[in-house]
Amino acid sequence: MSDDLVLAIDQGTSSTKCLLVDPAGGVVRTGSAPVPIRYPRPGWVEQDAGEILGSVLTAAASCLDGVAPGRVVAVGLSTQRESAVVWDRTTGQPAGPVLGWQDQRAQPICDALREKGQASRVREISGLPLDPMFSAAKLRWLLDETPDAAVGTIDSWLVYALTGSHRIEAGNASRTQLLDVRAGAWSPELLDLFGIPSAALPTVTPSAGELGRIGAHGGVLAGLPITAVLGDSHAALYAHGERAAHGVKVTYGTGSSVMRLGEPSNDAVCMTVAWNDELAAEGNIRSSGSTVAWLADLLDRSPEQIGAMAAGAASEGVHLVPGFGGLAAPWWDDTAVGLISGLTLGTKPAQLARAAVESIAHQVADVVDAMGPAEALLADGGASGNDVLMQIQADLTGRPVLRARTANLSALGAAFLAGGFTPSISYDEFRPQPGDAAAQRSAWRAAVARARTPHLGS
Structure with missing residues (x-):
């Protein structure tokens, strides 16, 4: 229908932006909210998963203020990549800081794998060089601090917090350094190398389709389906x-x-x-x-x-x-x-x-x-x-x-x-x-x- 609108949520490093978009690509309304960044030590870059979720809900409420119910038919999500999130499996609440994509604290984990001669194998399977910018070493660091927790990236955290489903989109998954990039599935070998239990990880899903319906706790987003998730750079491409x-x-x-x-x-x-x-x-x-x-x-x-x-x-x-x-x-x-x-x-x-x-x-x-x-x-x-x-x-x-x-x-x-x-x-x-x-x-x-x-x- 020509009156149908899609809400795009772009969760970035410093802010969350929401755009209400019509089928011609026109932007009908916008909303935004800032996201704090903290630097507790040299090389450490942290955010708060609760604040990130709050910024999404705030930006969405601003964007949809006054929009007639029923006009918005779907939600598309674009997110910062490689940042690592940890939350409690039982309560669903954040269980530690978000380690930002720029965070370097997991460098010793990468160094240890490199000293064992595993850098080329990691590159061969994941398509990525062994580097703490990617999520795997950061997820290992978080699990060392909070064993038995659930982990994921920003997209998987938001999908979980909004829909209750523990999922990760394929493009974001490919930035974790745990995905067999050609097979499109978690690599048992990489999980073993980084010490990540498969039970802690989300299920890898396609970028588009029925990716979950937002629950009542989603405020103005309640009841809307998420039909696309992309990493921010992938979405721009x-x-x-x-x-x-x-x-x-x-x-x-x-x-x-x-x-x-x-x-x-x-x-x-x-x-x-x-x-x-x-x-x-x-x-x-x-x-x-x-x-x-x-x-x-x-x-x-x-x-x-x-x-x-x-x-x-x-x-x-x-x-x-x-x-x-x-x-x-x-x-x-x-x-x-x-x-x-x-x-x-x-x-x-x-x-x-x-x-x-x-x-x-x-x-x-x-x-x-x-x-x-x-x-x-x-x-x-x-x-x-x-x-x-x-x-x-x-x-x-x-x-x-x-x-x-x-x-x-x-x-x-x-x-x-x-x-x-x-x-x-x-x-x-x-x-x-x-x-x-x-x-x-x-x-x-x-x-x-x-x-x-x-x-x-x-």
């Missing part, structure tokens, strides 16, 4: 529609996800499940938007001010390598450190601002280079609204950047899949301009090499 078959999707957020359909050609990037049984190659960048936020805090400016400073300056040989917790794709080097190089007595905050913005584009270019040929970059996410960044990205990669004119592509992708709508997105195009991209890329790679060998100095 889905929203790009037919263009996704020929381009590389780049989501510019706190970190960045660079993803394309099809299996990867090398180990510089990961193999993951895009949705259902569709495989994709992905490179993850730990710090992109968070780099600008860090510099803004350091300089007592806003991220918007950092962007404005960058637009009017040149980096003048300054490079900022944001190895705050090591470097992810394509390096996968957890020993890398954060580094600023090329400083002179003439360096000003504007040069640092420009270097911070350029670091985002350089890291994306590193992953795109590792992925191989691509017709264009399909850009979305908050930082993609920065015209300067988009032009730098086109220049460094030598490829056109097509920026989605519609915001919130993760939410829209979940809505399109949940409602069976055909994605239709329009774009702004940034074409590569002549310049010294080769020299800039060479200087960046030299800075990365220094960050990866900090004992050599700068």
Whole structure:
């Protein structure tokens, strides 16, 4: 029916956004709620599962306020990935902190497996490098603290809390490092390596279908069916529609996800499940938007001010390598450190601002280079609204950047899949301009090499 609407819930790292979407892809109403993040120790990143659920209910209530009952026919869910959740099997209440995707406390678990020579086997089965960013080691850490609990990722926690079903969507499951990515099922060998009992894990389900009906405790959502669940990066790729078959999707957020359909050609990037049984190659960048936020805090400016400073300056040989917790794709080097190089007595905050913005584009270019040929970059996410960044990205990669004119592509992708709508997105195009991209890329790679060998100095 033309009057039918789908509610998309996009549960992200710092907030939950809700969009009410019609069959043409139009956004009828929106709602949002913040989600606190805590950093109790260096390398520890925590959230609260109850607060995350509360943000979903608050954002949904705001979005649906005044909407006639019966107009909303389905819910689509897009979530942050790799974050690990633990809850009590009996009460259903959170039994520990949510370990965020950036959390590094499980590094010793990964190190122990690497010392036993298991890194290649983990990669072979899961499609992912042995790294604490993924959920498996974090889930082991939580179970060490709370034995006999139920565990899952953000999508499985929300589906459980709203419907009572302990399920996990295939794409999110592929980010746990416990899934046999080609078989689409939990790997007994990986469960044994990480010490995860199968009884603690949710059941792997497809990305679309009857995934549960929300109970009375769901407030304004009560009675609605969840018909699609996707990881946020996967949902954004889905929203790009037919263009996704020929381009590389780049989501510019706190970190960045660079993803394309099809299996990867090398180990510089990961193999993951895009949705259902569709495989994709992905490179993850730990710090992109968070780099600008860090510099803004350091300089007592806003991220918007950092962007404005960058637009009017040149980096003048300054490079900022944001190895705050090591470097992810394509390096996968957890020993890398954060580094600023090329400083002179003439360096000003504007040069640092420009270097911070350029670091985002350089890291994306590193992953795109590792992925191989691509017709264009399909850009979305908050930082993609920065015209300067988009032009730098086109220049460094030598490829056109097509920026989605519609915001919130993760939410829209979940809505399109949940409602069976055909994605239709329009774009702004940034074409590569002549310049010294080769020299800039060479200087960046030299800075990365220094960050990866900090004992050599700068």
